[in-house]
Amino acid sequence: MHRLAFKQVDVFTTQRFKGNPLAVVLQAESLTREQMQQIAHWNNLSETAFVLPATRSDADYRLRIFTPNCELPFAGHATIGSAHALIEAGLIEPRNGKLVQECVAGLIDVDIARGTDGSQLITFELPPATIQPVNDSDHRELQAVLGVSVVRDRRPCFVTVGPRWLVVQLRDAQTVLAVIPDLARMAINDHRTSTTGVVIFGPHPEGSNEHIEVRAFAPTCGITEDAACGSGSGAVAAFIRATGQTTSLGSQLRVAQGAALGRAGKLHLSITDQSIKVTGACVTCLDGSLDP
Numbered sequence: 001m002h003r004l005a006f007k008q009v010d011v012f013t014t015q016r017f018k019g020n021p022l023a024v025v026l027q028a029e030s031l032t033r034e035q036m037q038q039i040a041h042w043n044n045l046s047e048t049a050f051v052l053p054a055t056r057s058d059a060d061y062r063l064r065i066f067t068p069n070c071e072l073p074f075a076g077h078a079t080i081g082s083a084h085a086l087i088e089a090g091l092i093e094p095r096n097g098k099l100v101q102e103c104v105a106g107l108i109d110v111d112i113a114r115g116t117d118g119s120q121l122i123t124f125e126l127p128p129a130t131i132q133p134v135n136d137s138d139h140r141e142l143q144a145v146l147g148v149s150v151v152r153d154r155r156p157c158f159v160t161v162g163p164r165w166l167v168v169q170l171r172d173a174q175t176v177l178a179v180i181p182d183l184a185r186m187a188i189n190d191h192r193t194s195t196t197g198v199v200i201f202g203p204h205p206e207g208s209n210e211h212i213e214v215r216a217f218a219p220t221c222g223i224t225e226d227a228a229c230g231s232g233s234g235a236v237a238a239f240i241r242a243t244g245q246t247t248s249l250g251s252q253l254r255v256a257q258g259a260a261l262g263r264a265g266k267l268h269l270s271i272t273d274q275s276i277k278v279t280g281a282c283v284t285c286l287d288g289s290l291d292p
Contacts, residue, residue: 004028005089008045008286011081012228012257012265014119016285019265020228020258022081023048025290026089028064033071035292040066046223049078051086059102060092068222072196074105074162076230076278080122083110084282087120105162111277119281124230126276129238132158134166138193142168145186146179146200154243159235163196165216167239170202173213177260187219196221199232203249210256210266211249212236227258228265230278237269237276246271 005026013019023043028036028050040048045068052062064071065078072078083099086092092099099110101124111123133155134142142156143149146168150156154169170176179200186198197218204210216232217225226232233255240249251271258265268279 002030003289003291004030006286006288006290007085007089007284009081009085009282009284011077011084011282012230012267012280013263014117014281014283015264016283018258018263019282020077020226020263021045021285022077024082024085025050026085026091028052031292036064036066037071039290039292041068041222044068046226047072047075047078049082051082054102056102056107059100059107061086062102065103067218070221071104072163072221074103074108074127074231076124076126076232076234077228079108079110079124080230080280081282083112083122084120085284087112088284103162115281121279121281123277123279126231126234126238126278127162129235129276130160131238131242134158138189141189142166142198145182145189145198147181148175148179157239157242158193158195159238161231161235161238163231164194165232165235166193166195166198167235168198168200169239170200172202173204173256174202176200176202176213176215179215181217183217183219183224186217190218190220197223197232199229199235201236204256209254211253212255213259214255214257215260216257225261227261227263228267228280229257230267230280233257233267233269234276234278237271237278241271241276
């Protein structure tokens with residue numbers, strides 16, 4: 001089998017080694033599903049993306065996304081990182097600054113633009129979200145898993161955006177950063193509820209550079225904590241919209257994620273009644289080939 005072009009990119013950052021690393025295998029059509037999962041397990045990153053030819057005429061390319069333990073129907077950091085890798089490799093050319101990604105969750109619209117600092121900004125539109133509040137039993141179990149009280153009048157919700165996240169609002173960003181979850185107990189609960197993982201968030205003080213702090217945990221997928229999670233932050237945006245908090249928290253939100261891991265991920269959420277969009281930058285850290 002011939003060698004495959006491979007990149008490792010850092011997503012949701014303009015500074016290498018400060019975001020969330022993603023492995024991207026370009027032109028991966030020769031690989032079986034089992035090989036993809038084995039490579040993702042070996043990479044031991046939160047996600048490895050495999051680029052394939054589109055099966056639909058209205059898509060530019062197809063993506064399969066694997067964590068160390070499983071395949072995901074969609075992932076935000078993989079969407080942004082793969083678009084960056086494809087453009088950089090010269091394998092795809094955006095039309096009027098737009099791409100369409102095909103994945104298990106469907107078609108994902110991707111926009112390419114330039115930031116005020118000259119960095120390339122990549123935006124995806126989140127798949128439509130379905131939201132289900134937790135019951136009283138799951139609410140109590142969740143507080144035990146996190147070891148902290150959730151915001152009393154904002155019941156946690158399962159938010160499905162491809163992955164199924166359990167979104168939890170805490171009092172403030174400081175509380176979010178101080179959480180030390182019981183990951184073994186979380187994994188049991190995630191298996192029981194068929195949940196990808198748990199996303200917690202809380203507001204930063206007024207006047208801060210960022211509006212909210214987000215952390216995402218997915219132990220059943222082999223991800224203790226994700227350094228910067230696009231689908232998880234998008235699920236937070238869907239929760240904010242569904243709970244009527246765009247007036248108080250905002251509809252254009254700067255998100256910080258990864259501080260608990262020594263990272264400095266930066267995301268931007270745009271929330272309207274019609275759509276949720278997630279934006280981030282990306283830089284390449286490794287460029288070479290993979291011998292499967």
